[in-house]
Amino acid sequence: MTDTVDEVDMPYDDDASQQQKIEALQERLEVLESQNEEMRDKLLDANAENNKYQQKLERLTHENKKLKQSPLFVATVQELSSDGVIIKQHGNNQEALTEVTDEMREELEPDDRVAVNNSLSIVKQLDDETDVRARVMQVDQSPDVTFADIGGIEEQMEEVRETVEMPLKSPEMFEDVGIDPPSGVLLHGPPGTGKTMLAKAVANETDATFIKMAGSELVHKFIGEGAKLVRDLFELARQEEPAVVFIDEIDAIAAKRTESKTSGDAEVQRTMMQLLSEMDGFDDRGDIRIIAATNRFDMLDRAILRPGRFDRLIEVPNPDLEGRKQIFQIHTRSMNVADDVDFEALAEDIQDASGADVKAICTEAGMFAIRDDRTEVTMADFHNAWEKIQQEETDDEDVSRTFA
Numbered sequence: 001m002t003d004t005v006d007e008v009d010m011p012y013d014d015d016a017s018q019q020q021k022i023e024a025l026q027e028r029l030e031v032l033e034s035q036n037e038e039m040r041d042k043l044l045d046a047n048a049e050n051n052k053y054q055q056k057l058e059r060l061t062h063e064n065k066k067l068k069q070s071p072l073f074v075a076t077v078q079e080l081s082s083d084g085v086i087i088k089q090h091g092n093n094q095e096a097l098t099e100v101t102d103e104m105r106e107e108l109e110p111d112d113r114v115a116v117n118n119s120l121s122i123v124k125q126l127d128d129e130t131d132v133r134a135r136v137m138q139v140d141q142s143p144d145v146t147f148a149d150i151g152g153i154e155e156q157m158e159e160v161r162e163t164v165e166m167p168l169k170s171p172e173m174f175e176d177v178g179i180d181p182p183s184g185v186l187l188h189g190p191p192g193t194g195k196t197m198l199a200k201a202v203a204n205e206t207d208a209t210f211i212k213m214a215g216s217e218l219v220h221k222f223i224g225e226g227a228k229l230v231r232d233l234f235e236l237a238r239q240e241e242p243a244v245v246f247i248d249e250i251d252a253i254a255a256k257r258t259e260s261k262t263s264g265d266a267e268v269q270r271t272m273m274q275l276l277s278e279m280d281g282f283d284d285r286g287d288i289r290i291i292a293a294t295n296r297f298d299m300l301d302r303a304i305l306r307p308g309r310f311d312r313l314i315e316v317p318n319p320d321l322e323g324r325k326q327i328f329q330i331h332t333r334s335m336n337v338a339d340d341v342d343f344e345a346l347a348e349d350i351q352d353a354s355g356a357d358v359k360a361i362c363t364e365a366g367m368f369a370i371r372d373d374r375t376e377v378t379m380a381d382f383h384n385a386w387e388k389i390q391q392e393e394t395d396d397e398d399v400s401r402t403f404a
Helices: 018-068 102-107 132-136 154-169 171-177 195-205 225-239 263-280 321-331 343-349 355-371 379-403
Strands: 073-081 084-089 095-098 113-116 122-125 184-188 209-214 243-248 288-294 312-315
Touching: 084 113, 102 122, 154 171, 154 184, 154 195, 154 288, 154 312, 184 195, 195 209, 195 243, 195 288, 209 225, 225 243, 225 263, 225 288, 321 343, 321 355, 343 379, 355 379
Parallel strands: 184 288, 184 312, 209 243, 243 288
Antiparallel strands: 073 084, 073 113, 084 095, 113 122
């Protein structure tokens, strides 16, 4: 109930003059106006706070509603028929016939990705995106390896550059001669000879998109998954061409076909057949170069070795005497080496050593200097490093024979 004038305490005495009464009332009015302004500001702040919590409530209510909804499953459209749409659900490869609206039927095509609910009814169409695993294999930052960091295999290096780098940098040279550039190169040889380093140098020296994978990454549990990943990898390469695809340890999926009836071997062979088709099938590969590497050349299927798939089969052997000397010089460029170090003598002492062995010797020699609190690496350090590496290899061989 609103107070009447008679119920309000006046800010003056009854015997005050008229002027005093007016001044007192003006002071009271100013105080009331100030309080009113302050209350109005508080009301605005309260309304703003209320709006903020109201928006938060709506967002949480929406999220709660979404969390209560059943998840959607990803499927692929197999066929459009008069009875409906045949879809195959990913993961379990379950096929189903479902009906769609006329509007959605016009938008759908075979191989489209769609989202389906628990009753396998199509809810919406999804974008056709390549497998995320294929995207992960794309190299965004070039390796810090150049051809200057590789020694002892100059001839092989030149062949790789002719096969992969030259067609990307100077395609007009092949057009002038009237030939198609080599489509792929297979590097084979013992472990540690520089096959992967050659691929890294190509990735560094060219502006092409570089996609790397290991053969074992293409082998999957479910039927068709490995072949799909191969398709997605080459589709990614076509989207980003010019591109270089590097397959390390290709023998994991390209071994000789056998009469084995196990599901695992059959899936590996399906993946290999998809790879064969992508390398030299009916469709044009485009401006895509392929580099592959393996330590087991004897295990590869003949179909993948024929020209058109791998036009160059390059053996990368262990370096010779001059090659080992050159590799020593490369890996000691940033080391503080004593004057008594003779790289030619070291190269003669380590017969049959690979390039990786030489790098390991340089690292171990530096560790011997660090243990002795020295900043200079001596000839004795290199000899001790080679003895240590040989001893480790002997111990590994003994362990292998023990468990054989």
